[in-house]
Amino acid sequence: MFTRRRPRKRSLEKGESMAKPMTPTPPVTGDIARRIEKELRNGTPNTPERVATIKRADELFRRSTEQPLKRVANR
Amino acid sequence: MDELLGRLTVSTLPPAFKAGVFDCGEPEVDEYLCDGDAAEDEAAGVTRTYLIRDGEELVGYVSVLCDAIRLNRDERPTAYGVAPALKVGRMGVRKSHQGRDVGSWILDWVVGLARSLARQAGLRYVTLDSLPKESLVRWYSAYGFKKNIGEERARKIVKQKGLRHTRLEDIELPHVSMRFDILLKEEVAGAAQSTPQT
Numbered sequence: 001m002f003t004r005r006r007p008r009k010r011s012l013e014k015g016e017s018m019a020k021p022m023t024p025t026p027p028v029t030g031d032i033a034r035r036i037e038k039e040l041r042n043g044t045p046n047t048p049e050r051v052a053t054i055k056r057a058d059e060l061f062r063r064s065t066e067q068p069l070k071r072v073a074n075r
Numbered sequence: 076m077d078e079l080l081g082r083l084t085v086s087t088l089p090p091a092f093k094a095g096v097f098d099c100g101e102p103e104v105d106e107y108l109c110d111g112d113a114a115e116d117e118a119a120g121v122t123r124t125y126l127i128r129d130g131e132e133l134v135g136y137v138s139v140l141c142d143a144i145r146l147n148r149d150e151r152p153t154a155y156g157v158a159p160a161l162k163v164g165r166m167g168v169r170k171s172h173q174g175r176d177v178g179s180w181i182l183d184w185v186v187g188l189a190r191s192l193a194r195q196a197g198l199r200y201v202t203l204d205s206l207p208k209e210s211l212v213r214w215y216s217a218y219g220f221k222k223n224i225g226e227e228r229a230r231k232i233v234k235q236k237g238l239r240h241t242r243l244e245d246i247e248l249p250h251v252s253m254r255f256d257i258l259l260k261e262e263v264a265g266a267a268q269s270t271p272q273t
Contacts, residue, residue: 022122022140022164025202025252028223029147036254037146040155040199043263044256053219054186054259061187064085 088117088124099167135168142202160200161189189257204250220253
């Protein structure tokens, strides 16, 4: 499901530190788990900024999909 | 609004893509696109990378993958064991275009993508692991992301490391896991049910 832990050729050759692999979000516990559970059940409070962000995101994504995502030249 | 934002377009990653030049100031993020790793992950189906362009010029990119926030069930049973998410695995904006809200534009696009996917399958959050730079974490927080570290866990770290006089917010973690709830309150079924009927 997630990217493999792959040694980076160039990094190994040069002896540099390896790039951090993409990993799943670590499990949450305690207060934060309870807070997320509450968010899942009741939603996150709407603030004017949050509402504006989500509306902007919807509009931007809608506009971007009006023209199908194109593959571009390899450069 | 900067005219640049109105001109930005999103395109999918061509096969075997290697960016000739891409410099966002973070070598790890640059190399992912320049070394062909993004194309390899795309071919394997483990990430989807989108290029952000101003005309023909590449100004940024974002790689996304499926994720989930697992809620610890050891302490007590929880109604939800997992919160499905779309993760921003890598994201970068060229130095020449930084400070012009391109990063926010990309996040808006990812939130829009997540909300679109959420109509087809369960999806509740956009997640990311921020580099542990205070300015960056503050920037994500200003956008609306919340840290996925509870004070309880931070206290344990303080105790384990003997950092008695360290403030919780000063603890530096390798990467800062963050989340953004993609649903408005009225879109959550539970919230709608609890709304008094008039």
